[in-house]
Structures are given as structure tokens and as C-alpha cells.
Amino acid sequence: MNDHRPRGPLLALGTAALTALSTAAVAQSPVQLSPVTVQGAAPGASLTVPDTEGARRAIEQTPGAVSVVSDKAWRETPATTLKDVLDYTPGVFVQPKWGEDSRLSIRGSGLSRNFHMRGVAILQDGVPVNASDGSSDFQELDPTAFRYTEVYKGANALRYGSNYVGGAINFVSPTGYDADLFDGRADIGSFGFRRLQGSTGGNNGVVDGYVTGSWQAQDGFRDHSNGESKRASGNVGWRITPDLETRFYFNAVDLKQYIPGSVTRDSALNDPRKAAAGNLLQNYQRNMESLRVANKTTLKLGNTKLEVGGYAVDKALIHPIFQYLDYDYRDFGAFARVVDEREIGGRRNRLTVGTNVAFGSVDNKQYVNLPGGRKGNLLSASKDKSLTTSVYAEDSFEVVRDVSVVAGAQYVQAKRKRVDRFQDATDTSGDNTYDFLNPKLGLLWQVDPGWQVFANVSRSGEAPTFGELNFTNTVLADTKAQRATTFEIGTRGRRPDYSWDLALYRMNLKNEFQFFDLGGGNFQVTNADRTIHQGIEAGGGVAVAKGLLSEADRLWVNAAYTFSDFRFDGDRDWGDNKLPGAPRHYLRAELLYRSPDGFYFGPNVEWVPQAYYVDNANSLKTESYALLGFRAGYDFNEHVSLFLDARNLLDTKYIASSSVAAVANPNSPLFEPGTGIAAYGGLRLRW
Template structure:
């Protein structure tokens, strides 16, 4: 690729508005109970699973041919399976939780789904096949668009605005409130901020989504929870794979991958190169991303796995504009971004090891360590030159046993995530470094310990209790240009819940959990006479009540959750200057809502009958957000800004057993939402539609063509927030215009 980023320095340095009371949850519970069916109970929990792994063998040519033949004989194409939502519920053919059919340290998609279904709360596994063969698979929106409760909208390039249950709404840049992981290795920096540019949706076998306190195993220290992107291993990958994608706005992408097993060793590796001119002015970008893992089976009960991830990302930033510009001239970039050549360029090298040891049937210990070297080169209001050195370690125990004749499961672990950041800022002189303005070093230390116990009072009902402790410190040492200081947090986050396997294919769950979010170095106020340094910002605390149900059968899948989070000290925007939001603590706020996802076979055997008929499948995800201040001294009971009240994503797909599929889809935000806490300025409602056609019969070749925003509507895809806004506030990110994408994948 030809670079067009001259300011870059050298490479890496190594539904109803009245629902505002807990009684709404009782009504939701009555609705959820209608899902209880009369089939025999799912009794796999009566006895803890004891699953021995097969012997480690050398993969011969004959073995590989048999594996390839088995794939070719699959009766349902991968895309057809993907178009049907993966049910986050047990099924008769699902593997027993805790079982491993290949790698000891990395579950397959089916094994991960069985495992996550033990959570008494809203969680989901998104298989890569759900989006990789039918979309360009370039952003996390492609991957998570049909997960209810997750609001993700593109801003520019690979960057997006991500919020789960209203997390991080005040963060107008980067990410806060959701912890991102790559094979369990943190993507966020140690102080909690994160980026999306290092995420390659092409590279993952599946994605685990843990909402809110259901992310206890990852620390449970955020309102949004955690997302874990998991690569294939040699045990569940193709020997070779390649894909080419092209599309509107100069988009082109190429990716190759390889994986396999030889004796005690398995591997998977992938590289993706991508380039785009962008829909908006000054939004071009290019990237090269690579990931690999190598596993070695020391014995039948011990496996160690090494991870390597590297990213080189160059991206220009078009910036936020006024509402009028966003709707009438959406391609226009902000004038200041053009003048000073705003960019966000990142080089990353991430290495890690994870070792899994099965010390007894049903008892697994995992230990590991990681190091992340990240260089952020970020000319914006100033030229930011930040170098991050993050490192840490983790240990986790999972034990299946019996107590007094009752099945019991214990999970316990510790996490260590530390980091040092060299903070250098310079005057931005038309995209070039000028005089240095800041020289400081930020140090973050995080230690968490957790346990969660599942005690089965009957073979079908588990009572769950757990807690997590977080010790975190933040310290800034300054040579010049910033305010030094330090702070410390010691926070407990308990959780109790119940999980009922109503039938083999359906579950009901409920829980109450606490979460804690420690402020990052980006939280502070310095507007006029008001100065609140980062070390005076309090931790955000939330108590969340959650009930739901999930399940699936051959013609219907569902995933329904109602929740209410009562928050103290929410990290919110109360002061603004120059279009940026200065974050401090609100007193009390409430986030509550409904999350509904699933699908249904509208018709079968329309043209093709038999054992594998054609199907017309409806796939939909609806999120209702009710976020508001709770008798705030300045904003009363105003709505919290930054997220739509209703968000619907739906697709109607016809699937033929030959592998051909096609159909339309829609994204609908029926009401505008506010972008300021004073509730004076809002976005605009929109509905955009698209369509796709493709081929995937489970064989070695797949292809697709997808159209997006085919009516070419000008709409606001994402918005930043302020405390008080007006018509001249530059807070809006226009959505892309009409676009067509196409791609071909080959594997064997």
C-alpha cells in the first residue's frame, strides 16, 4: 500500500416512556414466564461433565482428507446456519459444558456456547460465520449488529461508538465502559480506555459478549461488561483460507489464513490488509493486521498456547459537524480537522501465553501472562505522541464436583493488569509536531480477584453467588504541562442469581449484581474557574437487577432480558468547552431497558422440500433504552443523552439448500435522541435499508454482494454529547451514503 500519512513517525516502540420504576421488571417477568415449556427438564447438570480429550495424534494426509470430506458433506451451508441466530441456550446435541474436543485451552464455538449458557444473565456467543461470509467484516458493527443491548455505530474508518446498556455515553472519543479482550488478552489500556482499530472481525472464530456484571470473570468493573474476541486454533480452522472484498468509497481488503495440527503442535495465523478512501472528506485509511497462536500439547492434560498480534493502522479523522451539515452535506469534514490534518495512527505488538492444566476430571486450571506495546500517534487539537507498555497475568480455576450429593461448580481467579504511559504532547502545526506542551508519565495498577459458585439445588436449578474485588491505583508524574496526582480504589462487586433449565432447549435466569468503573486519566474538568483533577473523580457504582429467558428450537429462537441499573457517581458530562466534554460524577442516574433478539422460520418448503427445505428466516434485534437522571440538581429527571430510545435491526433472508440466499434488511431509529443533558438538541429519526445476495453451500467457495443504505438517506449515525448544546454544536457524525460491497472467500 502507498502511505498517504506524512505526519507519521517511526514504527512501534516495541417501548414506553412510562417505564421508569422497578415494577416494570415485574411485568416483564410475567411476560418472560410464558416461555416455560412442558418438555422434560434438561438434566445435564445433574452430574458434572467428565469429558476426556482424545489422544494427541499426528494429522496425516488421510486425516486431513477425511476432515475435508466431512465438511463438504455438511447438509446445511455455513451461511444458512449463520443467518439463523445462534441460540444461547442448551440443546440436545450441544456438548456438555466444560468439554473440550480439540484444544484444551480454547473451546470451540459450540463448547463456548454451552459454557456461557451457565451464566444467570444476558450473554451471547456470536459465531464468525454469522457475519464473515455475508458482509465485508470490517468493523465491530458488522459483527455485533444483531446482539440486543449493544449499540454500535460507525464514526469513521474502523472507529465506532460502542455502548452496552448505556455504558460510556459521555466518552466522545475512544472507548470507556466496556472491556475488550482478544483471546482473554486486554485490548483496553490499563487505565480503561480502548480503541477499535486493532480489532479485525475477519480473524475470529467467535465473539463472547458478557453484559454488565455477567463479565465477573474479566473483572466486572464496568457497566457495559466485556467482549472477548476469540481466534480459531489449528483444531477448528481450515488448512488455507483467502478472501477478497471490494466496495464503495475505494474500499478494498485482502486476507489470508492458515491453520492445522501436526502431532502435539497446532497453529493458526491470519493477515489482513485493508484500504479505503472513505465516504467523507479526510476519512481515508489503511491498515495491516496480523494474529497467530501456536499450541503445544505437553500431555493429554496439559496444553500451552502462545499468542502474537500486531497492527499497523493509519487513519485520518473527518471530525464531528453540526446537525445541519451532517444532514445536508454529510461528506463534509470539520474545518479544523482538515487544517491540522487530524489522524489516529496506531502501532501495536501484543504477545501472550496461556497454559491449561486439567488436574482431575472436571477440574481445569488456566494461567497466563501478556505484554502489549502500543504507540499512538494522534495529531488532533494537539499532536499526541503516547507510548503504552501494558503487562499482566491471570489465573483461573474451574472445578466440577459434588457437595452432599448435589452438583456444584466453582470458578475462581485473579487478574493483574498494569501499565505505564509516556505522555508527550506537542503543538499541532498543520499536522506536524511543534513545540512540546506536555511531558508526563501515567501509571495504572489493577488487581482483581473473583469467585462464582453454582450450586444445583435440583438437577435443573442452580443458585449462583459470587463476588469480585478490585484494587486499582492511578498516578501521574509530571515534568511540565499537566497536573500531577494519584488516587486509589478498593471496590467489592457481589452478585447473586438463579439459573433454571426449563427444558432441554430453554432457560430462565435472574440476578442482582454490582459493578464498579474506575475513572481513566481522561476524566477531569478544566473549564473556566471549575477545576476537578482526575484524582478527585469518584468511581462509578451500579446495582443491576436482571431477568430473562433464552432458548431455541428448529423454527424459533429467542433471547429476552429486562434490566434496571441504579447508578451512583456515573461518569457524565457536566462541563464543556471547545466542543469537548469534561467528565465528572453525576449524583444518581438510572439505566433500564429491554433487550429482545432472535429469529423465526416464517415459511419452509416454498420451492424445495425434503429433509433440507428452503426457508424464509426472519432475524431481528430490538433494544429499548430508558436512561435518565434521578432528581439531579441541574437536570432533574431529564433523559441521558447519547443513545436512541428504540433501536431495531432486522433481516428477512430466503435460503435455498443449494447455498443461495438473498433478502432485505433494515436499521430503524424511530425517535430522535438528545445529545445534551439539558435536552435542548437532538438527532433525527431515520430508517435505512439494504439487501444482500450470496452463495454458501458449506463448500470451499463462498461469495456475497451487499447493498447498504440503498435509498441514499442522509442520517446521523453517531453523536457525541455535551451538558448544554445549541444549533452550532459540532457533535454529529453522518452515516455513510449508498454503498455496494462484494467479496469471495476460498478455503480448503
């Protein structure tokens, strides 16, 4: 891989901080419902970071599709990508591409974009991971570093001021209050996969700290897909008074990854290990170094809680692809949120008011990518500046016993400015400003302590990233913001032997971003006129048998089903054609026997029963598939555990992900092959 050095003191510090070791995943924990309570952190707990149950209590006050995924949901699997963390969350479609990269879509967000995640707000401990223009990279996150994950689908992410069509995902780290003194893990697996991960934490009642590090490497299933990553993150908290706590965070990443590229449908299904010829010739790679530092401070004043914080990011990207990209990112942000919970006229009321500011710049240089992935002559240079500001307010009032009306609104202004720094005849400079007003109205009925029913209608809007803008092209310079109105109803609940999570939604979009892969590194970006995203998200689990071999054992079924109906709405070019890029049906299910002695085993399936289109013309499809897996493990005691995870046992050749085109043909290189038969194992030690 090409040698690249950190450009800046933050990156130098981050690279020096990187260390070793890692952990894993299974099915999403069942929803645990609780009544609303007003309380601070318990003694020996963090005020800035709720524990898993506290996070559930808070998120359940949302009248929409939300969930909390505990770390128990993935620690018994290799967690090679974020798919292992989120795969049993209905409505969230995550498919691995190569190495540690994945494609993420929630309710069809970023449907046409198969690189550099967009359409979802990604947060770590409530602090944005997205760049100030809205784009993001999964590789900045270590799947093994988090205590739990909060998922807010669609327009339900107002709590974090998110305006993204897909919603928000917040990955929350342990603290010194809930971390083990030592937690270490070693994993190995097929295609040269190996990983080490370790963490430590502790507290003295006033100051606490937690740090984790991991090293991961793999040769890769496909040719030219090997990679290596080193990550470290941690936090230090100081309880200044019982009602005041400040916490400092850091996250450092050093990633080197080869890119095999997209291939034709025939190649993906018949020769899935093969890399794209152009990727081999020009030695496609993504090499990234980043350091993120942040602070969050929480103050409780009776029934009112105030959170304020800020963050800074320094990132360098060396990315030889169709051109040799050399990008330096500097992003900064600040946020404040006030939550007031009290009774008004004998009825519970919860008021949330907040603001977010994100600003930053990208120093872009693009060179000729010579054969072998070498830097050639400079082709373009610019500085991209972004400023996104949002203010929001939401109030939940109990109009009758156990029934709350939730009303809110958000105002967002996003500015994009490009300054040309390349001396030639073409001026690429330009700027745009986008404004949104997003209201929300919802209803939440707490039927009983273990059952909720909800409904809402919400607006959301999303400004283009610099990836959708080109100021030398009149059409692309005028790329419009996409807007959506979502109608949603659903229910969630839990009983001793079963749980459920169900949502039905319809999203009417205007100016949806469409990002077409023309091949050879060329892309076309357009706004569709009107489109519809609607679907069903159903998840849950049930104990189908208990006491089979011992009094306390059980046989549990866990499943997540997503139905997606995405289509154009009377488009002048495409009529009512289906939108390309996502399966209509997606099922993930597992049957797991678990003994009180610590032994567990069972099969699992991943099923896409219908192929989906990869072009607007609806002329070319992927192929349906079903994958069979099996996992087993043993917890020797509270200190030692072992897992085995076998995947794609029938060695099915399938397409895991795809790019999209306006009109495709059998020779269109749009497809990412799925991984063949594989097995992984891991040993975890903790005390």
C-alpha cells in the same frame, strides 16, 4: 500522513510481521442451549480454546444476559467494522463513525464518550485488550480474525473478573485444530473500500498453529476519512500431555487513519460528506502501531481446570488533533483462574476462583499541532502509571433439579498515578486509589434442554481512566468511581423453527461519568449524582416459511430490538431529564431466503424511530431514521462462495453517532453523519 516509526523492539517486530487479506458478517446465530457437562477437550481439539459449541455450553451457565456470536453471523457481509459482528446482539449499540472506528455502548456504558472506547472490557482470546487504566481502541481488533465472539452484558462478566458497567466482549481466534489449511478472501466496495485477507492453520495432534493477516484501505464516505490498516495475528499451541496445553498468541497492528470530525446537526443532515474545518486545517489523524504477545496455559486435574497466563503490549500512538499527541504505551498483565465442577450431595456444583493483575505506563507528550498536522513546540509531558488488581469467586449450586443458585463476589483495587515531566510552573502530578467490592446473586432454571430462565442482582464499579483525570484541576483530580447495582430477569431458548433471547434490566448508578465535548478539543468531565439505566433486550429468529421452492429451503426472520430508558434521577441541575447519547428504540431485522443449493437473498432494515437528545438540558436532538439494505450470495461448493451487500438503498441522510454536551445549540459540532448508499462484494476461497 505523517511518518512515524515504531518505538521499541516489540513494535519493530510487529511491523515486520504484518501481511495481507480479510472476511465478513450477518445476523447473530440463534442461541443453542445445552445441559451442564464436565469434560475436557476431545481428541483433536484445543484444551485452551473451546470450540463454538463448547463456548456456548460454558456461557449458558451464567444467570444473565450473555450470548455467543458465531463467525457464521458475519462472514457473508463485508465486516467493515465491529458493527457487522455485533449488530444483531440486542443490548449492544455499535455505530460506525469514520474509517474503521466505531462507538460501542452496552446498556448505556460510556454513554457520553464518543472517542477511545470505555466502559466495556475488550478481550482477545481471554486476554485483555484494554490498557491498564481501562481505556481501549477498537482498531487493535481485526473483525475478520475470529471464530466466535462472547458477549457478557453488564455485571455478567465475572467469569473474566470484569468490573466494567457495560460488561465484556471476548473475541476468540481459531486454532490449528479447527482452521482451514487455506482461507482467503478479497472484498471491494463503495468509497474506495478494498480488503484482502488470508489465513492458514494445521496440527499434528501435539502442536498446532494458526495465523491470519489482512490489509484494508478505503477512501471514506466523508472528506478527510481515508485510511489504511495492516494486521496480523496468530497462535501456536503445544499439547504437552492430554491434560496440559500451553498456547502462545501474537497480534500486530499498523493503522493510519484521517479523522473528519463532528459537525453541526444541519451539516450532518444536509452536507454529510463535509469534514469539520478544524480537522482539515490541522490535518487530524490517528496513527497507531501495536504488538501484543500473550500466553495461556491450561491444566486439567480430574474435575478441576486451572488456567494461568500473562501478556505484554507495546503500542505507539501518533495523534494530531487539537494538539499533536505522541504517546507510548507499555502494558503488562497476568491472570489465573480455577474452575471446579463436581457433584456435592448428588447436586451439580461449579466453583470459579480467579485473579487478574494489569499494570502499565503511558509516556505522554503533547505538542502544538501546527497547520497540516505538524509537530510544534512541546506543551506538556508526563508518565501515567496504572495498576488494577482484582480477585473474584463464584459458585453455582443446583439446589433442586435443574435449578441453580449462583453467588459470587469480586474485589477490585485500581491505582492511578501521574508524574509530571514538563518543566513549567504547573505541576500535573497526582495519584488516586479506588476500591470496590462487587457481590452477585443469581438464579438459573434449566426448564428443558432448550429453554432457560434466569434472574440476578449484581454490583459493579468502574474507576476513571486518565481521560477522566486532571490533577491540575481540583474537581477532575477528585473524579469519583462510578458504581452500579443491576437487577435483571430474562429467558433464552431454541426450538427447531424459532429461537429467542429476552432480558429486562434496571441499573441504578451513582457517580456516572459524564464527558462533555466543549469543541476545539476541550472537554469537561463530571460525575452525575444518581442516574437510571433500564431497558429491554429482545432478539431471536423464526422460520416463517419452509419448502417454498425446494424441500429443504426456508425463509427466516432474524431480529434484535433494544429499548433503552436512560435518565437522571432527581438531579439538582437536570431533574429527571433523559440522559443524552443513545436512542430509546433500536431495531435491526432481516428477512432471508436460503436454499439448500447455496443461494440466499433478502432485505434488512435498521430503524431508530425516535430522535434522541445530545445534551443534558434535553434541548437538541438527532433525527429518527430508517435504513433499507439487501444482501445476496451463493456458495458454489464448500470451497468457493460469493456475497453482495447493498446498504442504505434509499440514500437516507442520517446521524449515526454523536458526542454530548451539558447544553447544546444548533451550532454545536456534536454529530457524526451516517454513510450514504453503498454496495460491497466479496469472494471467499478455502480448502
